[in-house]
Every structure is written in structure tokens, then in C-alpha cells.
Amino acid sequence: MDFFSNIGLGFSVALSLTNIFYCFLGALLGTLVGVIPGLGVLAAISMLFPLTFHLEPTTALIMLAGIWYGTTYGGSTASILLNLPGTPANAVTCLDGYPMAKQGRGGVALFMTTVASFFGASFGIILLTLFTPVIAEYALQFGSAEYFALMLMGLVAASTISEGSAIKGLAMVVLGIIIGLVGMDTQSATIRFSFGILGLLEGVSLIALAMGVFGVAEIIMSVRRVKTADVDPESLKLKAIKPSRDEVRRSWFPMLRGASMGSFFGTLPGTGPSIAAFLSYAIEKRISRTPERFGKGAIEGIMAPEAANNAADQTAFIPTLSLGVPGSATMALMLGVLMIHGVAPGPNLISSQPELFWGLIMSFWVGNLILLLLNIPLIGVWVRMLTIPYHILFPAVLAFICIGAFTSGFSPLNVWMVFAFGVLGYLMRVFRFPGAPLLLGFVLGPLMEEHFRRAMVLSRGDFMTFFERPISATIMALTGLVLIWGVVSAERSRKRQLLSEGEVDHTPEATDRPT
Amino acid sequence: MKSILTAAAVALGLAQPLAAQDFPTGPVTIIVPYSPSGNTDVFTRHLAPYLEEKWGQPIVIDNRPGGGSMVGTAIVAQAEPDGHTLLVTTSAFVTAPAIQTSLPFDSREAFVPVANVGHVSYVLVTNGDSGFDTLEDFIVQSKDAPKFAATAGLGTTTHFAIEKFIADSGADVDVVHFKGGGPAVVSILSKETDIYGSSISSAGENLKTGKVKALAVLGNERIDALPDVPSTGELGFPDLEIKQWVGMFAPAGTDPAIVAKINADVNEVLQTPEFIATVTPLDWTLFQSTPEGFAQQIDEELTKWKALAVSQGISK
Numbered sequence: 001m002d003f004f005s006n007i008g009l010g011f012s013v014a015l016s017l018t019n020i021f022y023c024f025l026g027a028l029l030g031t032l033v034g035v036i037p038g039l040g041v042l043a044a045i046s047m048l049f050p051l052t053f054h055l056e057p058t059t060a061l062i063m064l065a066g067i068w069y070g071t072t073y074g075g076s077t078a079s080i081l082l083n084l085p086g087t088p089a090n091a092v093t094c095l096d097g098y099p100m101a102k103q104g105r106g107g108v109a110l111f112m113t114t115v116a117s118f119f120g121a122s123f124g125i126i127l128l129t130l131f132t133p134v135i136a137e138y139a140l141q142f143g144s145a146e147y148f149a150l151m152l153m154g155l156v157a158a159s160t161i162s163e164g165s166a167i168k169g170l171a172m173v174v175l176g177i178i179i180g181l182v183g184m185d186t187q188s189a190t191i192r193f194s195f196g197i198l199g200l201l202e203g204v205s206l207i208a209l210a211m212g213v214f215g216v217a218e219i220i221m222s223v224r225r226v227k228t229a230d231v232d233p234e235s236l237k238l239k240a241i242k243p244s245r246d247e248v249r250r251s252w253f254p255m256l257r258g259a260s261m262g263s264f265f266g267t268l269p270g271t272g273p274s275i276a277a278f279l280s281y282a283i284e285k286r287i288s289r290t291p292e293r294f295g296k297g298a299i300e301g302i303m304a305p306e307a308a309n310n311a312a313d314q315t316a317f318i319p320t321l322s323l324g325v326p327g328s329a330t331m332a333l334m335l336g337v338l339m340i341h342g343v344a345p346g347p348n349l350i351s352s353q354p355e356l357f358w359g360l361i362m363s364f365w366v367g368n369l370i371l372l373l374l375n376i377p378l379i380g381v382w383v384r385m386l387t388i389p390y391h392i393l394f395p396a397v398l399a400f401i402c403i404g405a406f407t408s409g410f411s412p413l414n415v416w417m418v419f420a421f422g423v424l425g426y427l428m429r430v431f432r433f434p435g436a437p438l439l440l441g442f443v444l445g446p447l448m449e450e451h452f453r454r455a456m457v458l459s460r461g462d463f464m465t466f467f468e469r470p471i472s473a474t475i476m477a478l479t480g481l482v483l484i485w486g487v488v489s490a491e492r493s494r495k496r497q498l499l500s501e502g503e504v505d506h507t508p509e510a511t512d513r514p515t
Numbered sequence: 516m517k518s519i520l521t522a523a524a525v526a527l528g529l530a531q532p533l534a535a536q537d538f539p540t541g542p543v544t545i546i547v548p549y550s551p552s553g554n555t556d557v558f559t560r561h562l563a564p565y566l567e568e569k570w571g572q573p574i575v576i577d578n579r580p581g582g583g584s585m586v587g588t589a590i591v592a593q594a595e596p597d598g599h600t601l602l603v604t605t606s607a608f609v610t611a612p613a614i615q616t617s618l619p620f621d622s623r624e625a626f627v628p629v630a631n632v633g634h635v636s637y638v639l640v641t642n643g644d645s646g647f648d649t650l651e652d653f654i655v656q657s658k659d660a661p662k663f664a665a666t667a668g669l670g671t672t673t674h675f676a677i678e679k680f681i682a683d684s685g686a687d688v689d690v691v692h693f694k695g696g697g698p699a700v701v702s703i704l705s706k707e708t709d710i711y712g713s714s715i716s717s718a719g720e721n722l723k724t725g726k727v728k729a730l731a732v733l734g735n736e737r738i739d740a741l742p743d744v745p746s747t748g749e750l751g752f753p754d755l756e757i758k759q760w761v762g763m764f765a766p767a768g769t770d771p772a773i774v775a776k777i778n779a780d781v782n783e784v785l786q787t788p789e790f791i792a793t794v795t796p797l798d799w800t801l802f803q804s805t806p807e808g809f810a811q812q813i814d815e816e817l818t819k820w821k822a823l824a825v826s827q828g829i830s831k
Binding site for chain 2: 053140141142143144184186187188191198199201202332333336349450454457458460
């Protein structure tokens with residue numbers, strides 16, 4: 001009964017006129033920030049942070065949270081239409097979203113990602129509502145050894161993200177890790193690969209890397225091809241956003257799996273929506289009976305990651321609100337809002353500030369509903385963006401990328417980095433090196449190192465720590481399975497290929513093979 | 516080039532008293548080398564409106580986090596020394612250089628200390644269920660089974676506080692670095708580490724609920740927020756007077772008259788009852804300082820922490 005009175009209390013706060021207004025404002029701003037490539041959520045929230053001095057803490061949080069999950073909705077738009085990740089969490093959506101747009105199914109992709117986003121977010125909110133106090137406890141079971149094991153599994157699972165050559169994929173993971181090493185080592189203060197540039201002490205900016213490798217490179221490629229966009233006028237009509245029955249059928253399970261993965265990773269400090277999106281994509285591709293469709297416009301390839309990143313957006317609030325432990329810089333900002341208003345985040349927050357806690361959570365429903373209503377009618381507008389002549393669109397996008405890169409650290413260095421990574425990304429395209437593993441190596445590599453080093457200090461140099469701690473051992477075992485499975489299935493498909501190269505079309509194996 | 520600038524500065528010396536009176540002639544940028552919402556940022560944002568009112572000029576707070584505060588600090592080191600670019604930072608100003616030896620500036624030469632505005636105290640905390648209730652227990656037990664100490668990062672004041680504690684107490688403790696105070700507190704909650712020198716606000720509610728317990732306050736006096744917790748001075752460690760202070764700095768070469776004016780204005784704000792009321796719940800002890808006194812403190816601390824870094828073998 002207590003539960004329902006809490007929900008009631010939450011809605012009474014969330015549905016006040018002021019809070020609905022700020023929720024709408026946050027969601028709208030978030031969508032805009034998401035659609036504009038490069039302008040990240042952290043930059044947007046940092047800029048608006050001083051404003052929250054003048055708002056009630058609950059209202060301030062509702063608005064900032066709206067921006068936070070709004071960007072993930074908006075971010076898929078640029079990924080699908082322009083092959084530019086609106087936010088790093090949407091980078092993986094480019095892989096299948098952009099091919100869909102090129103096939104004239106951009107409207108369908110936008111519609112379906114909005115649905116997946118809403119589904120993932122709802123899944124996350126329900127978990128958040130039911131389990132916040134319980135889940136907070138399990139987050140404490142994760143020490144450095146567990147994080148290391150998890151990241152390792154992530155890299156192993158993700159080594160399958162890449163299309164084509166496994167060697168090239170692996171090479172890109174390693175390059176990503178090397179780029180991730182730039183900056184000051186957290187355990188010894190040794191400065192690595194910074195070439196004496198002070199701005200690199202903090203390492204390379206994720207925004208600069210993602211924008212350069214995915215965004216600028218795409219623009220250079222397209223310009224070189226000198227092909228104007230030919231958008232089928234039919235695809236602009238509302239009818240064209242309706243997915244086929246087959247696409248709907250294919251979407252359910254990826255969406256469910258993505259939402260579960262996202263909810264899990266959202267609660268772990270230091271992982272968050274980007275990693276959740278990558279991993280759920282990797283898993284979909286792994287378990288698909290037709291992995292060859294991935295990267296060519298498979299609907300599963302956009303549904304799973306979009307459900308995952310939105311679910312993670314919501315569950316990221318679990319450790320933040322229940323333990324007072326922010327999992328990311330953005331969540332740290334949210335806590336800052338509380339601290340400015342003299343509210344101490346921590347395990348007591350839920351009982352000492354029930355209006356704030358339940359009001360915020362119930363506002364997530366309001367916000368997500370607003371986003372759903374906001375995004376579907378906008379699809380037509382976004383798709384029309386493709387009819388903008390390239391000689392106008394590309395310079396505009398480049399300008400936004402530069403603004404985004406600059407604001408991500410308020411440093412001109414980031415703009416140069418975008419340029420450098422753009423060149424790198426272009427060369428990678430020319431020589432067919434995949435970009436996604438690079439980004440993943442870049443994100444996971446330094447985290448892995450940090451946790452590995454810490455786990456080693458804590459075990460006093462005993463490698464067995466990864467196999468002696470039960471959770472870590474389980475993850476390690478799973479990693480082993482993923483690895484074996486990867487080798488076996490690669491071997492099997494190689495055999496199949498060899499077989500089908502002959503005249504063995506009649507073998508049962510070949511006919512069983514789904515196309 | 517530098518000598519020309521110095522010569523120009525000297526030549527302009529005559530006009531300086533007037534410049535101090537007019538200060539500031541435009542917007543003032545305060546660089547905070549930490550992320551928005553951290554302790555230092557919040558303090559500065561509370562301070563800024565009072566100075567804006569006094570100066571009749573807008574104040575821009577520019578967060579430049581990174582490199583254990585050294586990225587933002589370096590920016591101010593290279594800024595125009597006219598008082599319009601100021602740095603508000605923590606005691607990392609004196610601890611980080613003891614570890615990072617390749618900084619592009621000299622902490623003594625590149626800055627003029629303006630005002631030491633106040634400090635927060637550190638409390639040595641451990642998990643609520645840990646097997647030790649006093650600092651003495653901890654030290655004794657560590658000699659049988661070595662313990663782990665968490666820090667909020669290499670070269671932070673929390674790191675030096677624990678190194679100094681280890682050096683003075685002879686406890687057998689290995690130091691593990693985390694990224695920020697939040698993860699360090701979690702490592703105490705999850706029992707991954709055994710002791711952490713935390714600020715009251717970092718330990719926060721966990722201290723009230725008993726999920727973490729305080730063993731001692733670093734320093735020679737008890738603090739009001741935790742009247743029952745002994746100070747390390749009482750426990751026989753007189754040299755652990757380690758506080759996380761926050762101070763304001765200007766680039767070297769700033770007119771002493773301007774420095775004096777800023778110092779006086781800041782001191783005045785720190786006495787405003789309204790201001791005191793806003794920051795006291797955040798566990799701040801405010802100070803009245805002079806630029807000279809603060810400069811001497813900086814000089815002594817730079818020497819002290821460098822020596823500790825060398826003797827503990829953590830300096831590069």
C-alpha cells in the first residue's frame with residue numbers, strides 16, 4: 001500500500017504545472033542537443049547548471065534529467081540520417097540505421113527507434129521504481145576485479161561487431177586502446193603519449209573521436225562521391241514510417257534483450273548507455289541466425305541498442321539516488337544540484353526526501369511520453385533534412401561538429417582533434433577498417449586498465465583474484481564461453497562457405513541456412 | 516620577450532594605484548579547475564554574486580577540470596596578470612606538484628596567492644562493520660594483516676593525508692587510488708578498502724546512518740560536526756594537521772595593490788552573515804587571510820609535501 005501512496009505522491013509532484021513545463025523544456029532541449037551532432041549532454045547540462053540555482057531542487061532535477069534522456073532519443077536521428085552519432089551512446093545505431101536510410105527506410109528507422117527508446121525507457125523506469133533500494137546493494141558487490149572481468153567480456157563480445165575481416169577489427173580495438181592511453185595514468189601519474197600538450201593530460205575527448213571517425217569521415221566520403229541526396233518523395237509521407245509486419249516481428253526480442261542489458265549496465269558506475277548500446281548490438285549479432293544482414297540495415301541492429309541506451313539512461317539514476325554515487329560525470333552534475341540546495345545524497349535520500357525522489361521518477365514517465373509525442377510528428381521534418389542540398393547541409397553539420405567539440409571541453413584543441421580523427425576515419429574507410437571497434441577499444445581500454453591495476457593492488461599482485469571472487473569468476477567463465485562460441489561459429493561458417501562454393505547446394509546444411 | 520613585459524610592467528608602475536581603484540574594468544573570469552558541482556565549484560558560485568555586487572562587473576566561472584586540477588591551474592599561470600583572470604583551487608595546488616614534475620609552470624613563481632578562504636576537515640573513516648573501532652585498533656591490526664587505504668586520486672590532498680598518516684603512525688597500509696571522492700567512499704562501503712580520509716560532505720549521509728564510521732578527525736582539534744570523534748592530535752599524532760583548504764590566486768605580476776583590494780573584498784564577503792549561513796551547512800571553516808600570510812603558507816606546504824613525496828617514494 002505504501003508503494004502506491006509513494007507513486008501517488010510522485011505523480012502529484014511530477015504533474016504540477018511548473019514541473020510539467022520544465023520537464024517539457026528539458027525533453028525538448030535534450031532532443032535538440034541530441035539531434036545536433038557533437039553537442040553532448042554533458043556540455044548542455046553544464047551550461048544550464050547555473051540556472052538551477054534559482055529553481056526548486058526537484059524542478060531543477062526534473063529539467064536536467066529531461067535533457068539527459070532526451071538526448072538519447074534525439075541522438076538516433078543524426079545517426080540514422082547522416083551517419084553521425086548524435087551522442088556517443090547512439091554511435092552503434094549508425095551501423096544499421098544509416099543503411100536503412102540509404103535504402104529509403106529512414107522514416108521506418110526513426111519511428112522504430114522512437115518506439116524502442118520508449119520501450120527501453122519504460123523498462124528502466126519500472127525497474128527503477130521497484131528495485132532501487134535492492135539494486136543499490138548489488139552494485140556494491142562489484143569491485144575492481146568484477147569490473148575488469150566485465151570489460152574484458154565486453155571487448156571479447158564486441159570483437160564481433162566489426163563487419164568483414166576479424167584481423168582488421170582486432171587491429172582497430174588495439175588502436176582504440178592506444179588512443180585511450182593518452183594522458184595521465186591514474187595510478188602513477190606517468191604522462192603517456194601527450195607530446196607535451198597540456199590539454200591531453202586528461203586524454204583524448206570521446207566526443208572528438210566519435211565525431212571525427214564517424215562524422216567528418218562520412219562527410220569527406222560523401223563529398224568525394226559528389227552525389228546529391230535523392231530522397232524518394234514517398235518516404236516523406238507519414239505512411240512511409242510504418243514498419244512492415246516482418247520488421248515488427250523481428251523487433252520484439254532485440255528490444256527486450258536490449259532493455260535488459262541496458263538496465264543492467266546503467267546501474268554500474270563507469271559503464272552507462274554507450275557501453276550498453278555496443279554490447280547489446282554485439283549480442284544481437286552474435287545470436288542472430290543471419291548475422292550477415294547486420295551492417296546492411298537490419299532492424300534488430302537499431303532496436304536493441306536504442307532500447308539499451310534509453311534503459312541505461314533511466315537506471316543510471318539508481319546508484320546516483322540510492323547510494324549517492326554518480327556513475328558518470330553527468331550524474332555527478334545531478335548530485336551537484338542536490339548539494340547546492342543543501343540536500344545530501346545518500347542512502348537516506350528516499351526516506352528523507354520522498355517528494356523529490358518519487359517526483360523525479362514519476363516525471364520520467366511524463367518526460368518519455370512527451371518525447372514520444374514530440375518525436376513521431378517530427379520524423380517527417382527530420383527526413384526532409386536529407387533533401388537539403390549537400391553544399392548547405394555539410395558545412396552546417398561541420399560547423400555544429402566544431403561547436404560541439406569545442407564545448408565538450410571548452411578547448412580549441414578538441415576542434416583540431418576532430419579534424420585529425422576525421423582524416424584517420426577517412427583513411428579507415430578507404431582501406432575498409434571498421435570504426436566501431438576503435439571507439440569501443442577507446443572507451444573500454446582505459447577503464448579496463450584502471451580496474452586491472454586497482455584489482456592487482458588490492459590482491460597484492462595475485463592474478464587469481466579474477467577467478468576466486470565468485471562474481472568475477474562467473475563473468476570470466478562467460479567470457480570464455482563467448483570466445484569458444486566465437487571460434488566455433490566462425491569455423492562453422494567458414495566450412496559452410498567452402499561447401500557452398502562447390503556444387504553442394506543440396507546438402508541439408510546449405511538448405512537449412514536462412515537467407 | 517618576458518623582460519620586455521617586465522620592463523613595461525615596471526614602467527606602468529606609476530599608474531598602478533589608480534588601476535587598483537578602478538579594478539575591475541571588465542568582466543572577471545574565475546577559473547575553477549574542477550567540474551561543476553564539486554565542493555570548490557559550489558563554494559565559488561556562492562562567493563561570486565557578492566563580488567559581482569562589490570565590483571559592479573559580471574563574474575564568469577569557468578570550469579577547467581583535468582590533470583588533478585593542474586590543467587585549469589596552468590591556464591591561469593599563462594593568463595594576463597591584470598586581476599581579471601583568477602584561480603580558485605584547493606590544496607591540490609601544493610600537493611599535485613610534488614608528484615607531477617613536468618608541469619609547464621613553477622607553482623612558486625607563476626602565481627601570487629590572494630586569499631585563503633577556508634577549509635574543510637578530513638575524517639578517517641572505515642566501514643561500519645569493520646573490525647576496528649579506534650584508530651589504535653586499526654594501526655595494531657594493520658601490522659598483523661596489512662590494510663588498504665583509498666584516495667580520491669593520485670596527488671590529491673586525500674592521498675597526501677593518508678601518506679602522512681602512514682609515515683607518522685607506522686601502520687602497514689597499501690594505497691589504492693580512485694577517481695574522485697565518490698568511488699573512494701564506495702570502496703569503503705563495499706569493504707574493498709579499509710580506510711579513507713574523507714571530507715564530511717563526501718562521507719555524507721553514510722556517516723549518519725552508520726554505514727561508515729569515523730575513527731578520527733585529521734588535525735589537532737575536534738570539529739563541531741562530529742564532537743564525539745577524537746582528533747589525531749589527541750591520539751598522539753601532532754603533525755597530522757591536514758586540511759583541504761580553498762584559496763584564490765592571481766597570475767604572477769599582478770599589481771600588489773589589486774591583489775590587496777581583491778583580498779580585502781573577499782575577506783569582507785567571508786564575514787557577511789548571509790554568506791556564512793549559506794556555506795556553513797557545507798562544513799566550511801572560513802578564514803581571514805592576508806596575501807603575505809597565504810604566500811608563506813604556500814611556500815611552506817610546497818616544501819613539506821615535496822619532502823613527504825620523496826620520503827614515501829611516490830615522487831617521479
